[in-house]
Amino acid sequence: MQKPEEVLQAVANQISYPLFYSTKDRDKKYGTYFFIQHIQSPEFKGQINESLEEHYFDQMATAINESYEVHPGDEEKAIAAARTVMEQWAKAAIAERARYLTDDL
Amino acid sequence: MTKENPNLITVPLEFKIACSIYKIAIQEALQIFINYCTLYDTFKPTYSRLYSEALETIFRYLDMKRPGTAVIADHGNEIQSCLLAILEDVVESGLNESLAKKEVAKQVNKLMKSTSGTYFPKSRKLYLDEETHLNLTKDFCAMCELYECHPAEILDYYMSMISVADMEARGDLKMREDNCSMFFFMHTVFKYLLKNKHLLTLTKEEEEFAQEAHEFRLHLYSIKNFPRRRALLKKFYQDHYFSINPNELNYAN
Numbered sequence: 229m230q231k232p233e234e235v236l237q238a239v240a241n242q243i244s245y246p247l248f249y250s251t252k253d254r255d256k257k258y259g260t261y262f263f264i265q266h267i268q269s270p271e272f273k274g275q276i277n278e279s280l281e282e283h284y285f286d287q288m289a290t291a292i293n294e295s296y297e298v299h300p301g302d303e304e305k306a307i308a309a310a311r312t313v314m315e316q317w318a319k320a321a322i323a324e325r326a327r328y329l330t331d332d333l
Numbered sequence: 334m335t336k337e338n339p340n341l342i343t344v345p346l347e348f349k350i351a352c353s354i355y356k357i358a359i360q361e362a363l364q365i366f367i368n369y370c371t372l373y374d375t376f377k378p379t380y381s382r383l384y385s386e387a388l389e390t391i392f393r394y395l396d397m398k399r400p401g402t403a404v405i406a407d408h409g410n411e412i413q414s415c416l417l418a419i420l421e422d423v424v425e426s427g428l429n430e431s432l433a434k435k436e437v438a439k440q441v442n443k444l445m446k447s448t449s450g451t452y453f454p455k456s457r458k459l460y461l462d463e464e465t466h467l468n469l470t471k472d473f474c475a476m477c478e479l480y481e482c483h484p485a486e487i488l489d490y491y492m493s494m495i496s497v498a499d500m501e502a503r504g505d506l507k508m509r510e511d512n513c514s515m516f517f518f519m520h521t522v523f524k525y526l527l528k529n530k531h532l533l534t535l536t537k538e539e540e541e542f543a544q545e546a547h548e549f550r551l552h553l554y555s556i557k558n559f560p561r562r563r564a565l566l567k568k569f570y571q572d573h574y575f576s577i578n579p580n581e582l583n584y585a586n
Contacts, residue, residue, distance in 0.1 A: 249555065257548075264554045278557070285555035 245285075246310030250292050250303055277324055284317035339483040340454050342461060347567070348492040349581070350574045355522045356532045360465045365521045366390075366491055367484075371472045373437045376423040386517035393513070394490035395480055412479075415444040441471050444478075452477040453484055498566035505550060506559055542573060 242259025251257065266272055288310050295302070295309040344359055352359050369387035422428060422436040453474040459467045469484055477484050494514035503510055510516075526532050535543065549569055556562045575582040 245555070248552075254548075261548060261551050264551045268554070282557040285557065289555065 244307075245288065246292075246307045246314055249288060250306040250310055252303075277321060280317065280320055280324065284313055284320070287316075288313040339452075340459055340485055342459060342485050342488055344461070345492050346571065346574075347496045347498070350570050351495050351497045351518065353574055353577070354497055354570070355526065357522055357525055360461055360467060361525065362518070362522070363461075363488055363492075364467055365525065366488070366517070367467060367470055367473050369517070369521070370470075370476060370487075371437075372419060372441055372475060373423060373434050373472075375476065376420050376437075378424060383517055383520055386513040386520075389513040390491050390494065390517065391476065391480070391487055394487055395482065397490070398482065398486075409447075411447040412444055415440045415447065416479075438471075441475050444475050445471050448475070448478045450474075450478070452482060459484055459488075496563075496567070498563050498570055501550065502559055502563035502566055505553065506557065506562065508559065538577075546573075 239259050239262070242256065243263045244260060248257050248260035267274070267276065291309040291313050292306045295306040299305045342363075348362075349359065352362050366387055369384050370391060371384060371388075374381050374384040374388055419437050419440045422433050422440070426433065426436075428436065453469055457469040457471075457474055459469060461467065467488075473484060477487070491514055494512055495518050496515070500510070500512070500515050500519070502508075546569070550566075553562055553565060556565065
């Protein structure tokens with residue numbers, strides 16, 4: 229028997245753009261499929277900064293392609309390269325959100 | 334547009350793909366479009382769902398072909414009087430719609446007798462291949478004559494406006510849609526599918542493809558550039574189309 233929170237944790241662990249866009253394995257994509265569907269649905273009330281999104285998605289695609297060129301077939305390395313971009317994206321998103329606080333300083 | 338044979342239709346790949354996705358025969362899809370083009374609606378000042386979109390397709394084509402010129406040229410007294418009578422029946426007589434349509438049909442008959450038939454084939458048939466043909470309605474032929482264009486030109490333009498990849502890329506990126514032809518296609522196809530409910534039952538392969546297409550569109554979430562997204566969707570649908578119609582691939586090459 230598995231606890232509900234363990235199932236949810238397994239789903240959450242699979243929600244990952246780096247994994248989703250690096251892997252060819254369909255079975256590893258379901259968590260992120262759900263996530264992408266959710267953020268496009270009317271129930272999703274969050275705000276998405278589209279220009280940041282576009283910029284970092286492009287960066288991530290480049291990082292994954294370059295990684296596969298240097299290390300053909302190495303999924304782990306591609307995921308790691310994509311994660312570096314995700315970290316920059318997260319920093320940029322937080323800075324953007326805090327701008328209204330820092331702008332008037 | 335000059336063609337060696339003005340009655341020859343060239344069906345573009347994206348139109349074939351759209352018909353294949355929605356399980357409608359090319360002939361059927363084109364026949365529906367022809368049937369929705371009426372002189373009654375050309376003269377009617379108010380909007381009629383789908384009839385107006387079909388006519389708008391014709392007018393956009395004419396505007397592209399001869400920008401800014403008067404739409405109906407001088408066609409001699411007999412035809413002019415038919416047109417005036419139609420205008421009266423539709424706009425001024427106060428007749429109800431079905432009576433007005435009957436009156437217009439009489440005028441269209443008269444009009445057809447008065448025209449020389451320069452722009453449509455005498456048989457009022459347009460062949461897609463040796464076995465299949467489209468029936469050109471009197472309304473459609475009369476319009477071709479009045480607007481001085483061949484039926485195949487209008488149908489070629491209509492088909493060129495149909496692209497599932499374009500529609501989905503715009504829809505997913507929440508872009509404004511101003512393609513009346515695509516609107517017409519989708520709405521008439523859904524009407525057709527609802528009438529032919531057996532087509533709504535998917536085979537195992539169709540179900541698999543629907544799932545694959547759904548996943549592919551979610552995958553494209555990271556592609557925010559419209560031409561790139563459209564190109565990827567186009568390739569996706571083309572690959573699938575050629576995989577189920579390998580003969581077409583030989584033909585395309």
